Amino acid sequence: MKSKANTMAGLGLLLMPLIWIDPVTYLTLTVAGLSLGMLIFLIASGLTLIFGLMDVLNLAHAAFFAFGAYMGYTVLYLFNSWGWIEGASLWGSLWFLVVALGTAGLVGALLGVITERLVIQRVYGDHLMQLLVTVGVSFVMVEILKIIWGVNDEVVPIPLAFQDSFIIYGVFVEYFRVVAILLGVLVFAVLQFMLKKTKIGIIVRAGVENREIVQTTGYNINRIFTMVFALGAAFAAIGGTMMAIFNQAVDPGMGDQFLIFALIVVIIGGMGSVTGSFVGAIIVGLSFNYVAYLVPKMALGVNFMIMAIILLIRPKGLFGKE
Amino acid sequence: MNDSMLTLDDVHTHIGQHHILQGVSLSVNPGGATILLGRNGAGKSTTLKTIMGLYPASKGSIRFKGEKIHREKTHKIARMGMGFVPEDHAVLFNLTVEENFRLSMVEETETTRQNLEDVLELFPALRKFWKTKAGLLSGGQKQMLAIARVFVCDHSLLLIDEPSKGLAPIVVDQLGEALLRIKDKTKVILVEQNFNLACQVGTDCFILDDGQVVFHGMIDELAKDKPMMKAYLGI
Numbered sequence: 001m002k003s004k005a006n007t008m009a010g011l012g013l014l015l016m017p018l019i020w021i022d023p024v025t026y027l028t029l030t031v032a033g034l035s036l037g038m039l040i041f042l043i044a045s046g047l048t049l050i051f052g053l054m055d056v057l058n059l060a061h062a063a064f065f066a067f068g069a070y071m072g073y074t075v076l077y078l079f080n081s082w083g084w085i086e087g088a089s090l091w092g093s094l095w096f097l098v099v100a101l102g103t104a105g106l107v108g109a110l111l112g113v114i115t116e117r118l119v120i121q122r123v124y125g126d127h128l129m130q131l132l133v134t135v136g137v138s139f140v141m142v143e144i145l146k147i148i149w150g151v152n153d154e155v156v157p158i159p160l161a162f163q164d165s166f167i168i169y170g171v172f173v174e175y176f177r178v179v180a181i182l183l184g185v186l187v188f189a190v191l192q193f194m195l196k197k198t199k200i201g202i203i204v205r206a207g208v209e210n211r212e213i214v215q216t217t218g219y220n221i222n223r224i225f226t227m228v229f230a231l232g233a234a235f236a237a238i239g240g241t242m243m244a245i246f247n248q249a250v251d252p253g254m255g256d257q258f259l260i261f262a263l264i265v266v267i268i269g270g271m272g273s274v275t276g277s278f279v280g281a282i283i284v285g286l287s288f289n290y291v292a293y294l295v296p297k298m299a300l301g302v303n304f305m306i307m308a309i310i311l312l313i314r315p316k317g318l319f320g321k322e
Numbered sequence: 323m324n325d326s327m328l329t330l331d332d333v334h335t336h337i338g339q340h341h342i343l344q345g346v347s348l349s350v351n352p353g354g355a356t357i358l359l360g361r362n363g364a365g366k367s368t369t370l371k372t373i374m375g376l377y378p379a380s381k382g383s384i385r386f387k388g389e390k391i392h393r394e395k396t397h398k399i400a401r402m403g404m405g406f407v408p409e410d411h412a413v414l415f416n417l418t419v420e421e422n423f424r425l426s427m428v429e430e431t432e433t434t435r436q437n438l439e440d441v442l443e444l445f446p447a448l449r450k451f452w453k454t455k456a457g458l459l460s461g462g463q464k465q466m467l468a469i470a471r472v473f474v475c476d477h478s479l480l481l482i483d484e485p486s487k488g489l490a491p492i493v494v495d496q497l498g499e500a501l502l503r504i505k506d507k508t509k510v511i512l513v514e515q516n517f518n519l520a521c522q523v524g525t526d527c528f529i530l531d532d533g534q535v536v537f538h539g540m541i542d543e544l545a546k547d548k549p550m551m552k553a554y555l556g557i
Contacts, residue, residue, distance in 0.1 A: 199424060199425075202417060202421050202424055202425050203425065205414075205416060205421075206414045206417060206421075206425050209414050209415065209416050209417075210412075210414060212376060212408065213412055213413075213414060214425070215376070215395075215396040215397050215400070216374055216376070216396055216397075216400050216405075216406040216408070217397075217400060217425060217426055217428060217475075218397050218400035218401045218428040218475075219397055219428070220397045221397070
């Protein structure tokens with residue numbers, strides 16, 4: 001009964017902008033909001049694993065995101081310099097995207113392994129130290145990024161096919177937005193399956209709850225935590241590449257602004273809940289777009305307001321465990 | 323050297339500034355159950371955790387099945403065939419009963435699947451709550467699960483720390499029966515404050531006091547030695 005009431009209330013809030021916005025614009029904003037939400041989910045999913053599940057305050061997450069964005073930019077830049085990007089078909093463009101995301105994910109995972117082994121393993125269980133050392137790691141990584149790629153903004157070459165759109169019920173939908181939505185849903189499904197249905201998921205959840213039991217059962221918990229941290233960093237890097245294409249630009253400080261979104265999402269959804277982050281990202285993406293259309297100056301502020309209201313009603317977030 | 327399954331030779335353990343184990347030497351043969359007795363703070367749990375590699379031994383050596391293990395990592399010691407049940411209902415509260423068992427089966431083989439069937443026969447309540455989160459079980463059921471999940475693996479030695487702590491007398495009786503069946507199959511080292519349960523399950527015993535072994539002998543002999551019981555166990 002209560003969940004039915006909650007669903008009805010959620011649906012009511014979702015449809016509320018229709019009071020001020022005509023239906024076609026509303027649908028356009030909804031598609032844009034969903035794609036933005038899924039891009040934020042890609043970043044937040046990594047943060048959920050590292051912050052929510054492993055209980056590590058990782059402020060270097062933004063740097064993994066920025067590194068991923070620059071790796072994706074570099075791959076697309078190379079393809080473009082060889083003349084492959086501009087005239088590519090939709091399938092060809094998707095293939096380039098897969099290569100860019102794969103490269104970013106691999107580099108992100110590698111950076112994650114190095115950071116976890118060199119820094120994080122020494123500060124498990126100590127939030128203050130985690131905060132301090134990951135801020136340090138973030139500074140170092142952003143400076144390395146500036147040395148490699150320079151301090152200026154760079155334009156990301158985008159396949160023309162991604163900028164094309166199709167019309168459905170009078171709404172223009174860009175292909176890239178559909179790709180972003182599908183990728184977000186795919187990552188959500190893979191993470192849910194991994195955590196809920198596989199042995200590695202059971203070990204990770206058990207390790208978060210009680211490392212001692214997992215070790216005495218015969219599992220190398222340090223190696224498993226390194227893997228989870230690397231996975232979180234890889235998702236941040238993949239999110240970085242997607243956001244670079246979405247914004248058609250990269251800059252060394254881009255991680256910080258999206259880290260705020262990701263933190264809001266993780267807090268709204270509830271620490272450690274992948275479903276919570278998924279729902280939280282949709283809420284943030286949609287509300288940002290609706291409010292940006294109606295009251296542009298309030299676009300970011302509304303997300304802080306939503307976070308504050310949810311924290312007042314449910315201090316552990318929408319899907320957080322009491 | 324000898325037929326001992328586990329040998330501790332002059333083992334010292336420091337936790338922070340505190341010198342907890344101050345030269346524990348003991349030897350345990352295969353088969354049956356060996357009991358570790360002693361007052362609170364005598365070093366019983368620390369002995370088990372040091373054997374398991376959870377606390378590093380600052381001095382001395384530990385051999386398990388002839389191999390030195392005092393420098394090994396905990397997960398490697400576990401994979402050598404040593405199981406550990408810590409005190410206070412050592413189960414994963416956020417996992418279901420099924421997931422707790424899946425976690426304990428490091429390698430799923432025909433033997434572990436058969437062990438699972440055996441253990442569910444021994445603790446039928448666990449089958450009933452198969453899909454229930456372990457945190458929702460009663461205290462007794464949690465303790466049964468804690469022991470059962472370790473028993474599923476083919477361990478050659480089980481270290482069990484105060485399994486009867488905080489349990490109702492009727493549950494302690496059930497636990498005693500379960501431990502009797504377990505020790506027929508696997509060597510058990512049991513830390514226990516409940517002397518009746520210890521007598522029911524164990525054959526030989528060690529008494530620890532101030533981080534040292536002060537008695538080793540058969541448990542029925544100890545039961546007759548009233549001055550020793552009074553001095554070291556307060557019974």
